[in-house]
Amino acid sequence: MPQEYRLILKHADQAGYTPDMECYLRHGGYEALRKALATAPRELPDGKKQSSQEVIRDEVLKSGLRGRGGAGFSCGLKWSFVDRRSGKPIYLICNADESEPGTFKDRQILHKDPHQLIEGMIISCWANDVKLAYIYVRGEFPQAARIINQALKEARSKGFLGKNILGSGVDLEIHLHRGAGAYICGEETGLIESLEGKRPYPRIKPPYFPAVLGLYMCPTIVNNVETLCAVRHIVSMGAAEYAKLGTANNTGTRIISLSGDVQRPGYYEVEVGKATLGELIHHENFGRGLRPGRSIRAIIPGGSSSKVLKAGERFKLKRKGADGQMTTVEVDLLDLPYDFDSLQAAGTMSGSGAIIVLDDTRNPVDVLANVSEFYAHESCGQCTPCREGALWMSKALHRLTHGEGRKSDADYLLHIAQNIQGRTICAFGEAAAWPTLSFVKKFKAEFEARGAADEAGTGPTGSGKPPASH
Amino acid sequence: MSFSIPAPLEAELDELVTRYPQKRSASLMFLHTLQEHFGYVSPEAVEWTAAKLGLAPINVFELVTFYPMFRQEPLGRTHIKVCRTLSCSLAGAADLRKKFCEKLGLDPKAHVPQTTTDGNFTVEFVECLAACGSAPVVLVNDTLWEKVDGTGTDAILSEGKRSETRARSAGMAG
Numbered sequence: 001m002p003q004e005y006r007l008i009l010k011h012a013d014q015a016g017y018t019p020d021m022e023c024y025l026r027h028g029g030y031e032a033l034r035k036a037l038a039t040a041p042r043e044l045p046d047g048k049k050q051s052s053q054e055v056i057r058d059e060v061l062k063s064g065l066r067g068r069g070g071a072g073f074s075c076g077l078k079w080s081f082v083d084r085r086s087g088k089p090i091y092l093i094c095n096a097d098e099s100e101p102g103t104f105k106d107r108q109i110l111h112k113d114p115h116q117l118i119e120g121m122i123i124s125c126w127a128n129d130v131k132l133a134y135i136y137v138r139g140e141f142p143q144a145a146r147i148i149n150q151a152l153k154e155a156r157s158k159g160f161l162g163k164n165i166l167g168s169g170v171d172l173e174i175h176l177h178r179g180a181g182a183y184i185c186g187e188e189t190g191l192i193e194s195l196e197g198k199r200p201y202p203r204i205k206p207p208y209f210p211a212v213l214g215l216y217m218c219p220t221i222v223n224n225v226e227t228l229c230a231v232r233h234i235v236s237m238g239a240a241e242y243a244k245l246g247t248a249n250n251t252g253t254r255i256i257s258l259s260g261d262v263q264r265p266g267y268y269e270v271e272v273g274k275a276t277l278g279e280l281i282h283h284e285n286f287g288r289g290l291r292p293g294r295s296i297r298a299i300i301p302g303g304s305s306s307k308v309l310k311a312g313e314r315f316k317l318k319r320k321g322a323d324g325q326m327t328t329v330e331v332d333l334l335d336l337p338y339d340f341d342s343l344q345a346a347g348t349m350s351g352s353g354a355i356i357v358l359d360d361t362r363n364p365v366d367v368l369a370n371v372s373e374f375y376a377h378e379s380c381g382q383c384t385p386c387r388e389g390a391l392w393m394s395k396a397l398h399r400l401t402h403g404e405g406r407k408s409d410a411d412y413l414l415h416i417a418q419n420i421q422g423r424t425i426c427a428f429g430e431a432a433a434w435p436t437l438s439f440v441k442k443f444k445a446e447f448e449a450r451g452a453a454d455e456a457g458t459g460p461t462g463s464g465k466p467p468a469s470h
Numbered sequence: 471m472s473f474s475i476p477a478p479l480e481a482e483l484d485e486l487v488t489r490y491p492q493k494r495s496a497s498l499m500f501l502h503t504l505q506e507h508f509g510y511v512s513p514e515a516v517e518w519t520a521a522k523l524g525l526a527p528i529n530v531f532e533l534v535t536f537y538p539m540f541r542q543e544p545l546g547r548t549h550i551k552v553c554r555t556l557s558c559s560l561a562g563a564a565d566l567r568k569k570f571c572e573k574l575g576l577d578p579k580a581h582v583p584q585t586t587t588d589g590n591f592t593v594e595f596v597e598c599l600a601a602c603g604s605a606p607v608v609l610v611n612d613t614l615w616e617k618v619d620g621t622g623t624d625a626i627l628s629e630g631k632r633s634e635t636r637a638r639s640a641g642m643a644g
């Protein structure tokens with residue numbers, strides 16, 4: 001039976017669990033940090049020696065942990081790219097911008113268990129020789145900012161932060177930094193610019209890979225809140241135990257944000273890949289299905305930037321049989337295991353772990369109009385294809401939802417989207433293009449019918465049917 | 471109104487500067503702190519920040535114009551931010567914003583932030599507030615209201631009115 005597996009959110013919702021230091025310590029808090037600091041250097045079978053820090057970095061790599069912020073990139077590999085020879089300081093930034101529409105998991109950690117994040121950060125900093133780190137919290141989390149500030153103060157007074165932390169001879173400081181309402185600050189190089197006190201214009205890669213030229217042009221690690229919390233558990237359980245959670249290449253747990261047309265929206269921490277998309281939506285332990293009499297029309301599986309999946313779609317997945325042979329199986333979208341690789345095989349992504357369900361009363365034209373307005377508003381404006389394209393798409397969708405559409409708008413939308421992706425400085429370009437490309441391709445008849453009806457004067461003029469964005 | 475920074479506030483700002491290897495990094499936190507204190511970011515606040523951080527005023531002003539949370543004029547004391555993004559929209563965000571506007575005598579069709587003539591309330595649409603599981607949501611000043619329905623709307627408005635009254639009588643007493 002698919003069920004929650006609460007590792008990171010183990011205590012967060014327990015009665016009487018509070019975000020202060022004393023409560024965290026009563027629940028075994030900062031034991032993982034002590035364990036990390038006490039890690040002995042070791043010699044590998046091939047005679048290579050590893051320092052204590054290298055041992056921890058190796059553990060994180062072996063755990064298979066993949067970033068929970070969106071791209072699902074190996075955390076250990078990311079850390080291995082850090083330029084440790086430059087002689088410059090290395091910085092670490094916790095990405096707590098949580099701004100991908102549909103996502104509300106980091107919020108739970110920041111508000112309910114801030115010390116878990118701080119412990120994960122201290123371990124990660126120590127393992128990477130970081131002396132100064134920041135938590136970049138989105139501006140719309142004023143209460144989280146207060147809670148984090150308080151938690152940092154407590155950590156300082158207990159000697160977990162500051163000079164010579166826990167007598168280790170190592171100094172470490174972590175500060176809170178607040179964003180101010182711009183989605184693009186979630187993109188790691190935009191975030192870095194913002195932390196430098198500038199407009200959050202993303203930097204071009206190459207050469208500005210944060211691991212080499214990040215904050216103040218120094219090597220920088222940017223990790224999501226949930227990723228850094230996972231580090232704390234990897235240290236406390238050991239990589240091998242952590243890797244037993246989840247499925248091959250998709251280890252550990254993940255907090256899924258479920259919203260839209262389900263009976264029980266909410267956040268659910270599960271072992272990665274142990275529940276299918278269908279189970280997350282329908283099962284008693286999760287979404288509990290749709291409202292009576294409704295059926296699924298489409299699913300946005302990984303935050304609003306991911307490509308939409310249409311009810312009834314089938315996908316080919318490669319599976320390893322008991323005999324070790326790879327076989328190909330065809331599955332319905334509801335039978336896709338909710339993990340990084342399966343969603344990718346289905347032509348989309350699990351992104352930030354945010355599933356938005358759309359039922360059969362929703363018209364894809366209205367939905368895309370809402371989504372595209374977001375991207376038009378949030379483009380930072382540096383690249384012409386993104387700045388203009390996002391706006392043009394939104395305008396075309398606005399007219400399609402206000403009785404002034406044309407049949408040709410469907411192709412027009414595809415044309416614009418195709419000319420954004422791959423032609424921009426940052427991945428926002430793809431994030432803006434993918435919803436349009438997938439919605440219009442998969443629901444072309446609906447888009448054309450809406451435009452044709454408008455041309456014939458029979459369209460639902462400004463139908464006002466939800467979701468209408470204004 | 472003349473622009474002056476009380477000493478405790480300046481001390482707070484000075485402490486912020488020490489958090490960063492480069493002063494300029496403190497500019498966003500400065501603007502937040504000044505906006506909290508004055509209610510908005512005035513040209514004087516921009517110039518003061520720039521001088522304090524060794525920047526040209528344009529380097530600070532360009533932040534105020536880029537980041538949606540900063541505002542250049544005072545808004546209502548109760549600031550109602552209705553999330554308009556997908557999950558909230560599916561749960562009726564458009565109607566919700568309309569209801570706020572109608573009850574406050576604002577134009578439901580205008581897309582820009584609007585403030586009541588008595589200066590008590592501002593209503594605007596904002597993008598996803600990362601609380602989509604309890605849609606529709608509204609951020610009222612620093613407080614998140616979840617699953618806001620008709621009752622919630624009324625509660626938000628009456629709480630806003632109560633705090634206006636409190637502020638006014640406190641102002642008169644002082």
Ligand SMILES: Cc1cc2nc3c(=O)[nH]c(=O)nc-3n(C[C@H](O)[C@H](O)[C@H](O)COP(=O)(O)O)c2cc1C
Pocket residue numbers: 066067068069070071072073075078095096097098099100183184185186187188189222223224225227228426427428431
């Ligand atoms: C447009 C855009 C927005 C993003 N927003 C976020 C965000 O809000 N939070 C986040 O953790 N990562 C976000 N990311 C991903 C970050 O760039 C970065 O990959 C991530 O923080 C790395 O952390 P991880 O490896 O632990 O996942 C965004 C990326 C893009 C392109």
Ligand code: SF4
Pocket residue numbers: 184201202378379380381382383384386387424425426427428429
């Ligand atoms: S792709 Fe869009 S958001 Fe990214 S840098 Fe270019 S204009 Fe800015």
Ligand code: FES
Pocket residue numbers: 101102103553554555556557558559597598599600601602605607
């Ligand atoms: S869509 Fe409204 S909080 Fe996310």
